[in-house]
Amino acid sequence: MIRTITILLLSSMLAxxxxxxxxxxxxxxxxxxxxxxxxxxxxxxxxTHSHIGITAFNNFVKDLDVKWKLNDHIxxxxxxxxxxxxxxxxxxxxxxxxxxxxxxxxxxxIKKGEFTDVNGAExxxxxxxxxxxxxxxxxxxxxLKLFYNKNLERIKESMGRQGDHGFKSRIGxxxxxxxxxxxxxxxxxxxxxxxxxxxxxxxxxxxxxxPSDYKNLTIAELSSYxxxxxxxxxxxxxxxxxxxx
Numbered sequence: 001m002i003r004t005i006t007i008l009l010l011s012s013m014l015a016x017x018x019x020x021x022x023x024x025x026x027x028x029x030x031x032x033x034x035x036x037x038x039x040x041x042x043x044x045x046x047x048t049h050s051h052i053g054i055t056a057f058n059n060f061v062k063d064l065d066v067k068w069k070l071n072d073h074i075x076x077x078x079x080x081x082x083x084x085x086x087x088x089x090x091x092x093x094x095x096x097x098x099x100x101x102x103x104x105x106x107x108x109x110i111k112k113g114e115f116t117d118v119n120g121a122e123x124x125x126x127x128x129x130x131x132x133x134x135x136x137x138x139x140x141x142x143x144l145k146l147f148y149n150k151n152l153e154r155i156k157e158s159m160g161r162q163g164d165h166g167f168k169s170r171i172g173x174x175x176x177x178x179x180x181x182x183x184x185x186x187x188x189x190x191x192x193x194x195x196x197x198x199x200x201x202x203x204x205x206x207x208x209x210x211p212s213d214y215k216n217l218t219i220a221e222l223s224s225y226x227x228x229x230x231x232x233x234x235x236x237x238x239x240x241x242x243x244x245x
Contacts, residue, residue: 025117027245029190031136035088038132039078040099041071041141042159043181047166047222050178051214054171063162064217068226070165070181070233074141074200077234081241088244090139091132098129102140103157109194120192127188137187137195137245144180144201165201167225169214177202179229183240198240200233 046063053059075092082088093099102108105126110119127135143164147156158164165179179201187193208228211221 023115024194024196025112025115027187027193027195029187029193029245031088031187031190031245035086035136036134037082037088037090038093038127038130038135038138039075039090039141040094040102040138041074042094042100042103043070043074043141043143044158044160044162044164045069045071047179048163049167049169049214049217050163052168052170058171061162064166064222066219066222066226068165068229070230071141073230074183074233074237077237078139078241081237082244085238085241086244093130093132093138096130096132098126098131100159101126101129102138103142103159116194118186118192118194123186123188123192136189137185140184140186141200142182142184144182165229167207174210175207175214177205177207177225177229179203181233183237185240185244187245195245196240196243198236200236200240202229202232 045067047066047068048061048063050061051059071094075090079090082090105122107122108119108126110117123138127138143158143161145158145161145163147158163178165181167175168178169175180203181199181201183198183200185195187195207221207225209221209224211217
């Protein structure tokens with residue numbers, strides 16, 4: 001069990017490094033006056049608590065009996081910031097089945113020398129399958145958790161699955177946030193372009209206050225942790241929108 005958790009943690013760290021390119025092709029275009037941006041987010045509804053005990057028998061991973069509605073919160077925060085800062089409109093496309101292609105497609109990014117960009121042909125196929133007209137850009141929110149086979153080869157991304165966000169704890173070290181959430185933006189018109197990436201979550205930071213009983217988190221403690229995470233997300237979203245074209 002300890003080995004499994006170690007591998008998952010390593011995989012998560014590798015994933016967070018892999019999705020952030022070293023250099024992005026600069027923006028050399030402008031959107032039209034009326035801008036419509038699609039939004040796709042498939043973060044799990046419930047936070048998860050993963051605990052590492054003194055022995056393998058003390059380890060556990062469990063979904064907590066609360067719903068933080070992070071997908072709705074991120075959409076609402078983005079809508080507000082885009083409206084206020086850019087006067088852009090945001091439309092939620094998360095419930096369209098083909099939106100999962102943003103997570104399944106392994107060829108969405110391409111390298112152009114030292115730069116990373118979006119594969120325009122692949123992006124256009126996904127957008128066409130969405131069946132939504134007049135999109136100028138798309139935003140995808142993802143958990144940075146990935147699933148690997150026994151050889152640590154990537155097999156799929158996490159989409160609303162256990163462990164997308166939540167907490168980790170260890171005897172003697174306390175409880176920390178474990179919400180690895182990232183946001184990507186791609187332009188569709190006037191040209192296909194990878195706009196950028198932002199890390200939204202909290203991971204590795206200790207929760208404040210530390211719980212009185214890590215096995216039984218109280219409603220008040222969970223509510224406090226929820227607000228801390230959402231406040232961080234709001235701050236990161238303001239920064240992300242300010243840098244958008």
